[in-house]
Amino acid sequence: MSEKLRVFLVDDHDLFRAGVRSEIGEQVEVVGEADAVDAAIELIRERAPDVVLLDVHLPGGGGRAVLEAVKETHPEIRFLALSVSDAPQDVVDVVHAGARGYVTKSIRSEELIAAIGKVANDDVVFSPKLAGFVLDAFTALTPADVDDELASLTAREREVLQLIARGYTYRETGEALFISVKTVETHVGSVLRKLQLTNRNELTRWAAKRELI
Amino acid sequence: MSTSPPEVRVDATLQQIIVGFRLVSAIWMTVLGIIGVVTWQAGTGVVIAALALVWGWTALTYVVMRAGRLQWLPWLVADLAVAVAVVYFDSIDGAIQGSFVGGYPMTSVLFWGYAYRIPGGLGAAAALSAAVIVSESDLSGNIATSVLYLAVGGVAAWAFEALRSSERRRLRAEAELESERGARIRSEERAEVAAHLHDSVLQTLALIQKGSTDPAQVRNLARVQERELRAWLLGAGDTVDTVVGALEAVCTDIEKRLGVAVELVAVGDRRLDDHLRALVGATGESIMNAAKHAGVEKVSVYAEAGADPVQVFVRDRGIGFDPTSVEADRRGLTESVRGRMERHGGNVEIVSTVGSGTEVRLMMPAAEDGAS
Secondary structure (H helix, E strand, O other): OOOOOEEEEEOOOHHHHHHHHHHHOOOOEEEEEEOOHHHHHHHHHHHOOOEEEEEOOOOOOHHHHHHHHHHHHOOOOEEEEEEOOOOHHHHHHHHHOOOOEEEEOOOOHHHHHHHHHHHHOOOOEEOHHHHHHHHHHHHHOOHHHOOOHHHOOOHHHHHHHHHHHOOOOHHHHHHHHOOOHHHHHHHHHHHHHHHHHOOHHHHHHHHHHHHOO | OOOOOOOOOHHHHHHHHHHHHHHHHHHHHHHHHHHHHHHOOOOHHHHHHHHHHHHHHHHHHHHHHHHOOOOOHHHHHHHHHHHHHHHHHHHOOOOOOOOOOOOHHHHHHHHHHHHHHHHHHHHHHHHHHHHHHHHOOOHHHHHHHHHHHHHHHHHHHHHHHHHHHHHHHHHHHHHHHHHHHHHHHHHHHHHHHHHHHHHHHHHHHHHHHHOOOOHHHHHHHHHHHHHHHHHHHOOOOOOOOEHHHHHHHHHHHHHHHHOOEEEEEEEOOEEOOHHHHHHHHHHHHHHHHHHHHOOOOEEEEEEEOOOOOEEEEEEEOOOOOOOOOOOHHHHHHHHHHHHHHHHOOOEEEEEEEOOOEEEEEEEEOOOOOOEO
16 A cells, blocks of 8 residues: 655645645545644644645735745745636745645645646646636746847647647647647646746736736 | 614604594584584583684694793693683583584693603593582582593503504614614624735835835835825726726626636736727627536636736636537627727737637727836
């Protein structure tokens, strides 16, 4: 029997944590919980989970603060961002800081468990929302904002993201584009890397622009 | 905080009842007067004088009530004097039996009880009793009349007061409930404001503190926050003048009405024009169609609003159907979606497989400007 994945929950809503724990508690091992930034950083370092489910909004600095602090000392811990429906800039910000994906809280428990598994396996979890946010961010970055080719998507990557945004699974996306699931995952991974390498100021500019429509 | 009792609505009703009673008494007195003249040999002149006085005074009572002066002491004194005069007229009418005043003097007792509570009611009753005893010789009749006046004066005044205080209690309870509800609403609003400020302004301030070395970024953040805060303060939460704003409204509406989750993902945005309004309308119909017929809990909507053409994809993972052989009701919907789009120069593609769901692809050419 394979070892259960060790998962840590960070969310400032007790009820939500309790709900997630009861939903996923059988398939994974919940090794700890925290409801604020400082406590989360300390406990995650101590328990070294495989995956941290991280709320985007947290009192005391937001999910990004937890991510940055933990990544400094424990770069191997994976983060999956989880929240209700946030401003695109906050979500992209957390992914930019190193989260391996973003799912909304309305996700079904089997999907959440699958997403945790993917993140633990170093894959990337792009929900339709995140795909839309990322497409939006890269579309809005004008050539003047872009330092190098890292900050622009290839035509293929764009196609993959568009299908995911339309609600296609990785498998369906592969079928529609006549490529393998593995190739879809590679494209999504490279999009994530590009996002993380993009200068943060550019993202802020994108966010500002988006809000100013 | 004022402690004066709230205005008592029952007062107006009581005044109307007593004045109504006076009117009925005047009519009854007229009838009795005619009977008195015809059968008891009552003096015609006395009866006519008494009736003229009573009718004139009743009309004046109505005017005084409209003026809101029924509780004015000089008026009440005059009113009682008229009642005493009526009793006096009754005693000098020369009738061999009977009395024609009926209930008219009682109405003055009621007014006094109304204005000066139990002492007022009893006082007026005593004054009228005295007038009766002085002017009439029938001892047992006088005593009966006096007892009746005193009893009615006391009981009526007590009843008026009971009605008033119950009304006052009710008003006070209502006012308390109202202020309690107001306090609750205020505290809820406060919590909502706090939550909103936490999510928006405080987050932005934190970002500004962190990025305070980059003036451009700080300016940007401040501008975004200002715009957002203004929109929120003005209550203009929805921007339905853009494609994405309109789609959000449509999705939320369908979610609320049909209880099906509609997940909207949008890239870019542009101002609405008539063609794009048709696109939004057709999107709404497609979502409705999926929500009603596909048998799913969730419908995905993806919009590329910044691109030309503007594209919207409505996808469900429901039962699907064979597009070449659709039932009449389903065809009706696809036709209305298609017709709407084509009239505005757009087009629709429907991809559906039995068992694995449906995707409606809507495309509408964009006007030259307006993208962002």
